[in-house]
Amino acid sequence: MKKVIQLLIAILISSSPIFAQDIKPNRPQEPQKPYPYYSEDVRFKNKQAGIHLAGTLTLPKKEGIFPAVILITGSGPQNRNEELAGHKPFLVLSDFLTKNGIAVLRYDDRGTAMSEGNFNSATSADLASDVESAVAYLKTRKEIDSRKIGLIGHSEGGLIAPLVAIQSKDISFIVMLGGPGIPGDKILLIQQKLIAEASGVSKEEIKATERINKKIFDLVKKSSDIEVLKTDLRDHLQKFLNENPDFKKPDHMTADEFIRSQIETYATPWMQYFIKYNPVNTLKKVKIPVLALNGEKDLQITPKENLNAIKKALRKARNRNMTIMELPDLNHLFQESDTGAPQEYKKIEQTYSPTALKEILHWIKIQVK
Template sequence: MKKIIQLLMVVLVSTSSIFAQSIKTNRPQEPKGPYPYYSEDIHFKNKQAGIHLAGTLTLPKKEGIFPAVILITGSGPQNRNEELAGHKPFLVLSDYLTKNGIAVLRYDDRGTALSEGNFKSATSVDLASDVESAIAYLKTRKEINPKKIGLIGHSEGGLIAPLVATQSKDVAFIVMLGGPGIPGDKILQIQQRLIAEASGVSNKEIKGTEKVNKKIFDLVKKSSNIEQLRIDLRSNLLKFLHENPDFKKPDNMTEDEFIHSQVETYATPWMQYFIRYNPVNTLKKVKIPVLALNGEKDLQITPKENLNAIKKALRKARNKNITIMELPDLNHLFQEADTGAPQEYQKIKQTYSPTALKEILHWLKIQVKP
């Protein structure tokens, strides 16, 4: 229980930070080589950032011209397979799509695995420029149809894909997998409560956590300087703890340790951008085909609030090619789940629901048909 409470106090959309350790477990969907398609490890440059990114390009065949998708990971530093909780979702997804005629580019996030750069200093806007560089790279490949390049973003990747689509005319369509449609602070508030409830945390503890996080979110939203934000967070958290002596700090942390953990989590460029960002303002400009999928049991990016917001924003854009779907029994990773709580991710053998894979492919086939 203490571990769960600590998770809630440092609540993030990212699951990679929750399950950073290596977990060896049976993953029956994970493909093993040799693959029945062409696979090539590649590098491409983000000229704007001055870094090289490493990834893998898979083609249905070595020769030919194919539609392509770029996979965009969720929040937190992740490798090209989006590896977390002992699963490799992007490896399974890319394998499935490539076997069905679609080229796939997946890559290590900047500063992760074989990619250059500094992930800690990057915001979603910086990560969007990495995607734009991936598009530019695909356009240099004779095997790729430049008019049929799309983006598939999971979680934060579903935030980044629309950003790129509004900046680049080379994006033909986007798929948002558990992507956000409401502001970051609202996402974190809902996520926090639902995960806490699913984990058996008492209502009293939940309310205490909500109280301190609301104060933190307000400070982050008002701040324009990271160093000043660190000072403000520290002084306000210290005041909060003194005014609320019954507040339970996680894992028997000292006061200084608790305050330090919160400051290090929230006084970052990424968190500042995420908490302030409202996806609706970007989605209202997206006119290309969009597929937005959520799992019914997604506790991190909840389907009701986010899918409704995505649908309304795209309608304001007068987008005529919108598909919005809530898939029964699936969690944030699109696994068949019992509760949807992050603690289940690593226990579930399934990496990707066959239903989700089929829905993604069916929609993509319609978009890329000759």
């Protein structure tokens, strides 16, 4: 069970130790300056939160009026390039789109890099207000066609984009890249199981860990007070350790260290919100054009369960402009992958599949005609 717990302590890809880097990897898709387009570092204010966010706006040319997209990062504190596993997916995506006539705004998450605020106290709903501020900023720019502003969200960003879309009339389309369509607790259980299997963990260990985490998620779903939740989690985990004296804790942790690590993972505002949140309740209100893409080998937001749920929810919204696609051989980062396991992310030289880039651009071009 040691391997399983090591994986579960680092559920979110942005903070996982599998992304530690010893040497600078080869990333042939990363653009190099000088760029063949206009690039400007910008700051804008989230008045509701009282913080300034820092980002980069790229325009096909310095002068002109262009359709635009805002890029929304996945889970965990990420910079404007969504930098992880030695890759900069949003740098590559923004470069590709800008070269093809689309203005792009990408920004550092609150409390990350050059943006103000406290990421650790923020939920997905709070992060949605940051996106709304980005939209408001784009509307002040004379180079942006305010009738053609879209959102592209990866992973958790694909959860946030619909939240913004149902609150703002300024959004003309959304792109969900590996975005969720099922509740957070179900996502985590599937994700944990598949990643553990890909890592060679035994079926017995996986089943045991699933039982543990179902109980943890039940406690989180029932909780309304984080301090009470911490006590409940501590009691549950202490009981588990007492009943399983042979349990091998990861990295030679003491019992107290192990319990504390689990509490730090699950007793947070973000995790409470994510585990309780059901994307269907939002998606069934989304009536603007939607592109939902998933990689066939995505082990974190699995295509079958999530794309089916997204499609059903949008049908309930009577959405007449949706494109739902599963792209062969791609993982959660939209890289061409052998297994889809997170351990592969940093080993793969490719940052973004050309197939995914072309599908995104082709669909956006249709929306902004």
